[in-house]
Amino acid sequence: QTVLTASSWVPPTHALTLAQAEWCDLLARNTNGKVKCNLLPRAVSAPPGTFDAVKNGLADLSFTVHGYTPGRFVLPQMAEFSFLGDSAEPLSVAFNKVAMKYPQFNQEHQGVKVIAYFTHGPGIIFNTKRPITKVEDLQGLKFRVGGGMVNEISKALNMNVTLKPAPESYELLSGGVMDGTLFPAESTESFKIDKIIRHATTFPGGLYNTSFIFFMNQAKYDKLSPDEKKAVDAISGETAARIIGRHWDKVDRRAYALMQANGVQVTKADAKFVADVKAKTGALEAKWVKDAEAKGLKDAAKVLAEFRSEIAKQQK
Amino acid sequence: MTEALIGFAAIFALAIIRVPLAFAMGLVGFGGIAYTRGLDPALASTAQVVYETGFAYTLSVIPLFILMGNFVARAGLAHELFEAAYAFIGHVRGGLAHATIAACAGFGAICGSSIATAATMSKVAYPSMKKLGYSDSLSTGVMAAGGTLGIMIPPSTIMVIYGIITETNIGKLFAAGVLPGILTAALLMAGVVVTTSRDPEHAPPGERMSWPQRWRALRGIWGVVLLVLIVLGGIYGGFFTATEGAGFGAAGAFLFALLRGRLTFRSTFEVLVESARTTAMLFTLLIAASLFANFVNFTTMPGDLKEWITHLGLSPTMVVVAMMGIYVVLGTVMEELTMVLLTIPLFFPIVTSLGFDPVWFGVLIVMIVQIGLISPPVGMNLFVLNALLPGVGLGNIFRGCWPFVAVMIVVLGLLIAFPQLSLWLPSLMK
Amino acid sequence: MKKTLELLCGALSAAALFAIMTLTFFDVIGRKVADNSIPGSLEMTEMLMVVVIFAALPLVSLREEHVEFDSLDPYLPDWLRRAQSVVVHLLCGAVLIALGWLMWRTGGAFLQSGETTAQLKVPKAPFLYGMGVLCAATGVVHLLLIGRPPAEKMEGEGVAL
Ligand code: NA
Ligand code: NA
Numbered sequence: 001q002t003v004l005t006a007s008s009w010v011p012p013t014h015a016l017t018l019a020q021a022e023w024c025d026l027l028a029r030n031t032n033g034k035v036k037c038n039l040l041p042r043a044v045s046a047p048p049g050t051f052d053a054v055k056n057g058l059a060d061l062s063f064t065v066h067g068y069t070p071g072r073f074v075l076p077q078m079a080e081f082s083f084l085g086d087s088a089e090p091l092s093v094a095f096n097k098v099a100m101k102y103p104q105f106n107q108e109h110q111g112v113k114v115i116a117y118f119t120h121g122p123g124i125i126f127n128t129k130r131p132i133t134k135v136e137d138l139q140g141l142k143f144r145v146g147g148g149m150v151n152e153i154s155k156a157l158n159m160n161v162t163l164k165p166a167p168e169s170y171e172l173l174s175g176g177v178m179d180g181t182l183f184p185a186e187s188t189e190s191f192k193i194d195k196i197i198r199h200a201t202t203f204p205g206g207l208y209n210t211s212f213i214f215f216m217n218q219a220k221y222d223k224l225s226p227d228e229k230k231a232v233d234a235i236s237g238e239t240a241a242r243i244i245g246r247h248w249d250k251v252d253r254r255a256y257a258l259m260q261a262n263g264v265q266v267t268k269a270d271a272k273f274v275a276d277v278k279a280k281t282g283a284l285e286a287k288w289v290k291d292a293e294a295k296g297l298k299d300a301a302k303v304l305a306e307f308r309s310e311i312a313k314q315q316k
Numbered sequence: 317m318t319e320a321l322i323g324f325a326a327i328f329a330l331a332i333i334r335v336p337l338a339f340a341m342g343l344v345g346f347g348g349i350a351y352t353r354g355l356d357p358a359l360a361s362t363a364q365v366v367y368e369t370g371f372a373y374t375l376s377v378i379p380l381f382i383l384m385g386n387f388v389a390r391a392g393l394a395h396e397l398f399e400a401a402y403a404f405i406g407h408v409r410g411g412l413a414h415a416t417i418a419a420c421a422g423f424g425a426i427c428g429s430s431i432a433t434a435a436t437m438s439k440v441a442y443p444s445m446k447k448l449g450y451s452d453s454l455s456t457g458v459m460a461a462g463g464t465l466g467i468m469i470p471p472s473t474i475m476v477i478y479g480i481i482t483e484t485n486i487g488k489l490f491a492a493g494v495l496p497g498i499l500t501a502a503l504l505m506a507g508v509v510v511t512t513s514r515d516p517e518h519a520p521p522g523e524r525m526s527w528p529q530r531w532r533a534l535r536g537i538w539g540v541v542l543l544v545l546i547v548l549g550g551i552y553g554g555f556f557t558a559t560e561g562a563g564f565g566a567a568g569a570f571l572f573a574l575l576r577g578r579l580t581f582r583s584t585f586e587v588l589v590e591s592a593r594t595t596a597m598l599f600t601l602l603i604a605a606s607l608f609a610n611f612v613n614f615t616t617m618p619g620d621l622k623e624w625i626t627h628l629g630l631s632p633t634m635v636v637v638a639m640m641g642i643y644v645v646l647g648t649v650m651e652e653l654t655m656v657l658l659t660i661p662l663f664f665p666i667v668t669s670l671g672f673d674p675v676w677f678g679v680l681i682v683m684i685v686q687i688g689l690i691s692p693p694v695g696m697n698l699f700v701l702n703a704l705l706p707g708v709g710l711g712n713i714f715r716g717c718w719p720f721v722a723v724m725i726v727v728l729g730l731l732i733a734f735p736q737l738s739l740w741l742p743s744l745m746k
Numbered sequence: 747m748k749k750t751l752e753l754l755c756g757a758l759s760a761a762a763l764f765a766i767m768t769l770t771f772f773d774v775i776g777r778k779v780a781d782n783s784i785p786g787s788l789e790m791t792e793m794l795m796v797v798v799i800f801a802a803l804p805l806v807s808l809r810e811e812h813v814e815f816d817s818l819d820p821y822l823p824d825w826l827r828r829a830q831s832v833v834v835h836l837l838c839g840a841v842l843i844a845l846g847w848l849m850w851r852t853g854g855a856f857l858q859s860g861e862t863t864a865q866l867k868v869p870k871a872p873f874l875y876g877m878g879v880l881c882a883a884t885g886v887v888h889l890l891l892i893g894r895p896p897a898e899k900m901e902g903e904g905v906a907l
Binding site for chain 2: 005040041042044045046048049052053055056057058165168171172174176177
Binding site: 331332333334335336337338339342343359362363366367370371372373375376379380383429430431467473474555556559560562563564566567570585588589591592593594595596597599600601650651652653654685689696 | 756757759760761762763764766767768769770771773774778789791792793795796798799800802803805806809811812813814815818819830831833834837838841845848849851852870873874877907
């Protein structure tokens with residue numbers, strides 16, 4: 001019997017932990033219990049160290065955010081731009097499909113076996129002060145953001161942002177140290193700020209997103225028997241991306257209902273707002289194309305376009 | 317389960333031959349990970365824990381609160397606090413002892429260390445008590461016990477450490493310590509009333525001050541009040557986070573000491589280096605504790621232990637009472653930081669799985685540390701007073717502390733019986 | 747030698763700690779008054795924390811301020827305590843020098859992967875090399891302390907509670 005030691009840096013009830021458990025159950029079922037996961041009681045490292053922890057064999061299986069290790073990953077930033085998609089499942093499936101098609105993506109992840117590329121749901125602007133209906137409203141409020149492309153996007157929009165870890169959101173917003181944060185809907189629930197926020201501004205396709213991988217230690221994968229490898233491969237890629245995406249979407253829906261119950265005023269960004277954001281963030285895509293080509297991805301602009309059309313296809 | 321138990325035994329064995337605790341825990345943690353996961357993962361995980369603990373923004377709260385306490389001690393605010401407390405309650409029997417406890421509580425509100433509070437107070441309060449003919453055992457007992465208020469009344473170094481290793485909200489822990497701190501101060505004063513009634517000639521009343529004199533004395537403590545208002549008011553009023561509040565408090569204490577002419581370039585340098593050293597010492601412990609916790613994570617111990625406790629069939633409260641009993645006994649012979657760091661990975665998961673509030677347990681731990689600091693034969697506060705007051709003698713100090721150890725055990729019982737004492741204030745936070 | 751170490755490491759850690767204090771102060775002031783926090787203040791604090799901790803580490807060892815279980819000391823004969831000190835300093839020295847090597851190696855890995863801080867894009871590798879050097883230096887301090895009588899401590903010095 002083979003045991004995969006799995007680690008999760010979010011709480012046991014979080015969508016990601018549940019998705020990982022579902023994938024493990026599926027693997028156990030498909031191998032008649034020959035390959036199982038052992039989920040550790042606590043994470044093997046702080047969230048930013050997860051990539052290295054799995055790479056070095058401290059855990060066999062986990063997931064991580066590319067933005068947690070700035071400077072290491074360029075290509076996956078493709079999945080973090082504005083207005084990509086309205087829910088996590090189609091977005092994740094499309095992201096996974098395109099990233100798996102071009103070997104340069106996996107080359108950026110040497111030393112680990114990527115099981116799936118995925119994203120969360122559309123990114124939203126939350127705040128405790130007032131409705132944000134136009135790009136000018138973003139000024140005069142203090143926002144918490146995490147790392148990655150969202151940081152560049154908010155800078156391009158001239159927002160007053162401070163980089164703070166997501167779990168500090170509660171302290172920052174409840175005390176009034178900050179006025180808002182950028183999160184997908186799901187995070188309002190998992191970081192317990194659902195009762196504090198008063199206003200939400202949503203964008204068609206999301207203001208931003210975050211790229212993740214679900215991945216395995218390479219040596220552990222190489223040591224699996226051919227049958228076991230086949231079982232892992234069979235549910236890697238699209239199957240895994242779908243499982244995770246569905247879990248995100250489920251909690252996103254629940255969080256929206258919670259927002260409604262708590263009387264959060266939801267503003268949908270209008271065409272003018274969207275156009276203004278597009279104008280201000282356009283340079284970021286051009287910069288990514290240049291950086292991605294420097295990392296060996298030929299015709300990066302075309303890959304990005306392919307990604308967008310794949311999302312459209314998946315969303316149908 | 318066996319691997320983890322061997323690990324604990326190995327740490328104790330190394331500690332007994334005087335290997336510094338950080339090295340003992342780190343070595344055993346490393347060896348344990350190498351055994352359960354392999355050498356390369358163990359090396360990688362060690363490096364990772366070291367740089368993650370080093371690059372941790374939220375941990376900057378530790379050096380900043382330490383720095384604030386050290387600047388405050390230099391600023392000479394303790395003297396004014398003592399004068400003000402004396403002006404109001406000095407004229408009753410044992411008045412100087414009461415004033416010492418009140419001044420300790422006030423000083424505790426800006427300093428996060430029990431030992432610094434006791435040491436600072438000894439310079440101010442002891443000479444006055446000596447002059448009025450207080451017995452040495454009473455005066456040292458009061459200063460040692462009063463000093464421990466420094467860690468119950470926020471800010472508190474031990475609360476920060478507990479908050480970090482158990483991932484409990486530090487702001488809530490601070491709020492939770494306020495009422496127990498005040499309660500402890502009140503009951504310590506009651507303890508003084510009882511002890512002095514048996515031996516009144518060794519605790520004569522001081523002179524009664526007129527109301528104008530009292531108001532004048534009260535005006536002297538504006539600096540303390542201002543600092544407390546800035547730091548705690550800022551944290552709970554949404555001006556800044558606990559981490560930022562610590563930095564703000566340190567800067568405030570620095571400016572204060574500077575304006576009062578208590579700082580030279582040299583003494584500033586000394587305060588900074590001393591705070592940095594304490595920080596480095598604490599961080600080696602944090603790194604080692606985290607390595608050891610990583611090892612325990614790979615063993616079956618957390619699950620097995622929970623099962624065992626459920627098997628025993630004790631009521632949850634009895635489990636906590638038993639733990640506290642173990643702590644009180646251990647605390648007499650062990651250095652308290654060692655005790656807490658070694659036992660939290662064991663006890664904390666049990667307590668939370670029994671459904672108790674981590675904030676409440678944190679307050680109990682602080683009370684345990686307070687008791688340990690003044691219970692002989694190994695009590696840091698007692699040793700510090702012994703070093704600072706060479707004329708007194710350890711025997712006198714040991715004799716003087718017992719009534720106050722008893723009082724604090726009563727407080728501990730009250731905190732267990734009435735969790736609201738700890739949890740009411742934090743529950744008011746949004 | 748001892749003086750140089752105390753001055754050098756002391757100056758490094760003192761300056762870094764003072765900088766964290768000042769930075770936090772002005773960061774909050776900036777956010778409240780000028781509506782703008784200092785860009786990258788979080789990361790600067792993190793980098794300075796590394797300096798505070800690791801530059802002060804040799805001094806902690808030099809003054810033997812690590813938390814130790816010393817309750818048995820009064821009951822042990824002198825020769826045993828001396829033997830103890832040899833074993834303990836050898837062990838600590840070896841551990842720290844090994845850790846220094848490990849952090850240096852990790853620094854190399856960081857250099858290769860090009861990892862930087864999120865906002866200011868400062869490479870992290872130099873900080874890891876620094877950690878390595880200072881850990882190893884602390885190890886050397888322990889080796890030099892073999893056979894020396896324990897340092898005289900000031901009252902309450904090096905205790906955190
Ligand atoms: Na305090
Ligand atoms: Na004790």
